Amino acid sequence: MDKRTGFIGGGNMAEAIIKGLVAGGVPAGELTVSEPSEPRRKLLAERYGVKAINDNKALIQMSDTIVLAVKPQVAGQVLGAIGTGFVDKLFISIMAGVKSAAIEGILGSGARVVRVMPNTPALVLSGASALSRGDNATEDDLTLARRIFDLIGTTCVVDEKLLDAVTGVSGSGPAYVLTFIEALSDAGVKHGLTREVATQLATQTVYGTAKLLLETHEHPAVLKSNVASPGGTTIAAMHSLDQDGFRAATINAVDVCVAKSKELGQK
Numbered sequence: 385m386d387k388r389t390g391f392i393g394g395g396n397m398a399e400a401i402i403k404g405l406v407a408g409g410v411p412a413g414e415l416t417v418s419e420p421s422e423p424r425r426k427l428l429a430e431r432y433g434v435k436a437i438n439d440n441k442a443l444i445q446m447s448d449t450i451v452l453a454v455k456p457q458v459a460g461q462v463l464g465a466i467g468t469g470f471v472d473k474l475f476i477s478i479m480a481g482v483k484s485a486a487i488e489g490i491l492g493s494g495a496r497v498v499r500v501m502p503n504t505p506a507l508v509l510s511g512a513s514a515l516s517r518g519d520n521a522t523e524d525d526l527t528l529a530r531r532i533f534d535l536i537g538t539t540c541v542v543d544e545k546l547l548d549a550v551t552g553v554s555g556s557g558p559a560y561v562l563t564f565i566e567a568l569s570d571a572g573v574k575h576g577l578t579r580e581v582a583t584q585l586a587t588q589t590v591y592g593t594a595k596l597l598l599e600t601h602e603h604p605a606v607l608k609s610n611v612a613s614p615g616g617t618t619i620a621a622m623h624s625l626d627q628d629g630f631r632a633a634t635i636n637a638v639d640v641c642v643a644k645s646k647e648l649g650q651k
């Protein structure tokens with residue numbers, strides 16, 4: 385990256401991206417974050433070597449690319465306070481739900497916006513991000529944004545209207561997977577394993593299964609069938625999961641997540 389990148393908001397997701405970028409070889413000196421919390425500024429500066437300030441306008445002046453990493457609920461207030469007329473800057477918004485047209489509407493006509501929905505495994509360079517180009521952003525802008533997020537995991541490009549679905553699957557997805565790991569570990573403890581052993585077995589099972597799926601490119605149903613011996617333990621467990629609505633619960637959770645993302649976009 386040969387451009388200076390700034391972050392408005394230095395919370396969890398900004399930290400995940402910053403950590404990933406620094407680990408991916410971007411010099412920390414090219415990264416600045418604007419964040420109101422003094423302890424957060426100190427932590428980010430000490431941990432990653434980035435410049436941390438408390439001035440969104442100054443951040444924009446010193447950056448070519450600005451990542452909008454505040455909560456959607458404060459988007460209007462934060463963007464409204466920074467002014468208009470930044471056609472020479474690229475804004476990358478990771479805010480759930482907030483549409484590129486809404487951001488362009490506040491930053492002024494011609495504002496170049498790329499929306500991205502990343503996720504927290506970016507912290508360990510294993511994120512999944514989907515990108516979408518706003519009306520004024522160029523193909524080069526999209527390529528630059530994609531290069532940033534390629535450093536912290538996989539990327540794909542989708543129509544903006546599908547970013548709510550992306551939020552439901554991968555943006556919020558780590559929380560579902562962690563809930564599953566926690567429950568699997570609880571079950572192991574219930575049956576006599578220590579917490580440490582149960583969590584290690586559950587975590588490695590999710591990690592290894594994801595790796596198997598990624599490397600074989602098989603349909604999940606095929607790999608699942610390989611685990612289930614006729615008359616065996618797995619098929620009995622799968623029947624129980626179906627009876628208890630595991631799939632329906634997962635799909636329902638994504639439904640409400642997508643609806644919430646759409647609702648945030650209407651505010």
Ligand SMILES: NC(=O)C1=CN([C@@H]2O[C@H](COP(=O)(O)OP(=O)(O)OC[C@H]3O[C@@H](n4cnc5c(N)ncnc54)[C@H](OP(=O)(O)O)[C@@H]3O)[C@@H](O)[C@H]2O)C=CC1
Pocket residue numbers: 392393394395396397398418419420421424440452453454455456458462478479480501502503504555556
């Ligand atoms: N967490 C996740 O897994 C994902 C989050 N996102 C999106 O990323 C964005 C950030 O989420 P997340 O990192 O979890 O949230 P956080 O609350 O952790 O981070 C937001 C940060 O913005 C700061 N902030 C508040 N007001 C301002 C302001 N006026 N100027 C500059 N900074 C400000 C907050 O400071 P303070 O706390 O002091 O108010 C906080 O540190 C959201 O829009 C979310 O939708 C997208 C994908 C995944």
Ligand SMILES: O=C(O)[C@@H]1CCC=N1
Pocket residue numbers: 480551555556
């Ligand atoms: O919970 C949220 O609103 C954000 C968006 C995706 C993941 N976390």
